[in-house]
Amino acid sequence: RDASAHLKLRFARVDTPDEAPGRIVIFMQDVTAIENQAQELKLASMGRLTASIAHEVRNPLSAIGHATALLAEDLSSPTHARLLKIVGDNVTRVNRMVEDILQLSRKVQPNAEPLHLGVFLSELKAEFQETHGLGDDIVWLGNTGAAPVRFDALHLREVIVNLLTNAVRYASGNAASIRMYIVTDAAGRMELHVQDDGPGITPDVRAHLFEPFYTTSSKGTGLGLYLARELCLNNEATLDYEYRFNAAVAGAYKASGRFVITFAQPLAV
Template sequence: MSPLRALSAASRETFWRSLQTLNVTRIVIALVLLVYLTVDARRGHTVNLLSGTAYAETCIAYVLAALVFAAVTQRWRRRFLWQLSCQILVDIAAISLLYLAAGGARSGLGLLYLFPLAGAAILAPLLLALFSASLATLFLLAESIYQIFISDQEPPLFQAGIMGAAFFAVVLLVSRLAARLIGQEELAAKRGADLEIQQAVYRIVVDDVGDGILVAGHDGFVFAGNPAARRMLGLETDSEFRLADIPALEPVAQSFAAWLAGGAQAEAYVTVKRWQGQKGPVRGRLDQPVHLKLRFARVDTPDGAAERSLVFMQDVSAIENQAQQLKLASMGRLTASIAHEVRNPLSAIGHATSLLAEDLTGPAETRLLRIVGDNVARVNRMVEDILKLSRKVQPGGEPVCLSVFLAELQAEFTETHGVPDNMVWIGDAGLRTVRFDGLHLREVLVNLLGNAVRYASGKPASIRVFPVLDATGRVELHVQDDGPGITPEVRAHLFEPFYTTSSKGTGLGLYLARELCLNNGAMLDYEYRVDRPGVEATGRFVITFYI
């Protein structure tokens, strides 16, 4: 069996290239020897033992043989060891003839034996390389012994022996080094093959995984992203881009920058709004807003030369919708009979409580009746919220002037809830108008302001309501207070029905507010925004008007 069969395909290809390099070197050496004869003849020198014609014919034959070997190696890549053996034998024979033609040891051509012997040591098994060295050494010794009988001068027998020993030393040294290099190449080829398999597996996993993955630099430049990430962000091309260059991706860019600065957690929730257009080579379109859970992680790079980070994205819109559907499915059966089965007993309890309040005036009785009345009102409010879920109201579609609407809302809210006039600050809306049913918008904002009153400090302007234009030119209405922000854990369930962190809440207020926004072509979400560079992102409710 050929020794090459035990090697990898890459190593076998290296052996064949090395053999071809050996052929090219052989052609160059033969041509140089032929030129040497021409120059030597012009100087009037003569060659010993054989005629100059024989020397020239040997060089020409050597060139032709080298060309034949090169053509065979190029066309017929089989029987490597057989081809190499034939070439080494021809090399030794040709060099021996030239050695005799040039005058033997005095010509210095004995060093040419190092060329085929080094090639044999690199490409052939050690036994074949040592056999080639033995042939060259025996020839040199035989030529020196022959000179003893035909020449009166003392032949350089010692020089021939030293040269033969050098041949064996070179073969052993080069063969050892070549074996080590071949082993290293085999190991590198194996590791390369394993790495390619691993990369192929990772590529399949990354391409098929449902979560989006972005590879970004410290400046927010995105180098790569899997298909899921492009689908979530609405990207239609896989070109490299910067997050901050696409206005719709500003929430992602801000969350990533805040995490890099060390002022934010490794998880964040953002909403990528509808967008369409092209920014440089990046083209994209997102028809529906996407609520994403972001998770950041740093990539360990050598010496930090190329800082990279991973942005994992999970579309939690589907998860939220699924949770809502599961809860609403069981609630749908309850809604059909809730008006008679619950509201009627509540009305009776409330009426009886009112009658008892007229007769019982003691402090203990009054306190108990107030507890009953409060709980009746709470249950009745829950019933009203549940009944609203079964009615898909249709928006009026009338334009609403925000400046007038917000001023009226502020006056009404401060009066009905008994809060100071300067506690709620209304930003300048200018002449901006939005298409939203006025009653629905009032109900949404009253719900949001009621939640803000619970957590705000009560100081002047501790609750802020102000309209702004987002990066895509759409009108946004922000509702923000100076109380503690909502944690990411609570944020994940914030708009689910019946989820509440308050003992007095029903868990339906924010869900109804979002549903009303959706019915009016708007989007309600809780977002973390950076007001100005260097300041930690703060949470706020944001209503985005799409029409």
């Protein structure tokens, strides 16, 4: 019997002659398919809600971007110009996030391109440490593989930044407390592992980890990991969380869990 199946039990007493012992009939109904269908309907409804929110955000976001551009035309102060550039850059980034949400609802093909992970991850690591005020040794970058992968660069950046941001929240802050490295699985596919030395994710949270709008933080939206997984799927990759793994694997030092991006077959060098 499938251990993941959910059975609903119902008991009914059967009338018998006065002298016969009482009997009870047990009815067992497999409601797994019904619950799965309900979950799919729930996720579809959340997806439509997310797309609606994205549409509503787009208009004020455009107004902010336009106002920022107009202000920049009349500024002479380098400090103000720098601050306006930060506003403009973040408007662009949020606008792309809105577009990604809309793409998920429309299933638009990503702009996949060959990526050499060594250069890509090195640049992303340096930028992330600078923008988050981290020391140069906090994020450790191990083997990054030689073969390029096909992935939308902006999508992969959004996925990894999301994973690193979560890692910063729980890591100790010691040297190499956050680690990224590439391994190759038995099928020859490249895996990017992202992990920290924090306490790991509890079973209750793991059960809902990639559900939209599920969050354990009062400041979170609950969309980060859901969007990250969907962006991976749209690029023919997968995103999973592994809790039990072989600690002897290179890079798994002091980790109690890790996120794993499994890419499609690497491109020929």
